[in-house]
Amino acid sequence: MNLLNRTTDYAVRALIYMAGKAPARVSTSDLDRELHLPRPFMRKTFQILQKAGYLTSLKGKNGGFILQASADKIRLVDLIALFQGPVSMGDCLFKKKLCECVRTCPLRREIKQIETMALSHLRGVTIASLMKG
């Protein structure tokens, strides 16, 4: 049960790296060379980050990506949501079939509490805070 999947993890590393170099442009080849993040995979990942507004892209030779958001505005929780869907650890597994008790179910209630704690902690984690750490 991992909180981050590989894509999110890669993205975090790449963004930390880029924040350290900002506002330089960084290509996926650079990432492959410097961080050993596999280029084809990162191309896909970076397109998602670009569409989400974290990066701008430049095509052509010497192209690449430029970090658009400031490091303290890039929250880990948003990256997780982007690549893995919103953090929600207590979805009822009897989806709408047998059970309508999502609000009252004691099991869900406990899990919701954990989720809330996790979320409030997560919201404080940004690329900037990870660089300082």
Place this chain on the structure above:
Amino acid sequence: MNLLNRTTDYAVRALIYMAGKAPARVSTSDLDRELHLPRPFMRKTFQILQKAGYLTSLKGKNGGFILQASADKIRLVDLIALFQGPVSMGDCLFKKKLCECVRTCPLRREIKQIETMALSHLRGVTIASLMKG
């Protein structure tokens, strides 16, 4: 990102049901009839619970399972560990290859904190506490 998978969820429901009926014997057919937990699946699940000591089994006609542990001793966190592996949300995804920094990595540190909070909360959740809830 669900904290519980279906097997764990089924197991929790079944155990709550059994705790309510204890010390009656309950068969997987009963569970299918009463809770709509699919019998073949629960057979497998209950064998695991039995081997782990939560249940004893009786073969033959009118056979079934008897709850062995008391409801307040059955902790959710242990059921999760049993069916999904130990709760550990911050395993490094560069397993031993590129990175030796598990101890110092700021990302892992944050996640470890969340994990610790979640675990301490989870340890308080038992079948008994879920019944009261």
Place this chain on the structure above:
DNA sequence: ATGAATGATACCATTGAGGTATCATTCGTC
């Protein structure tokens, strides 16, 4: 004897994650 139950195990199907490949397009450089 029969039927209902578990023990043990093998099997199956679907899904998602991780990763690759392809083709078109853009753009700097020679």
Place this chain on the structure above:
DNA sequence: GACGAATGATACCTCAATGGTATCATTCAT
């Protein structure tokens, strides 16, 4: 202008885990 290096878009592939089923032997109450 040709070439190479980069992204845009998208399709594809592979593998493992999850959820679920099936089978056969065994046990036991009736």
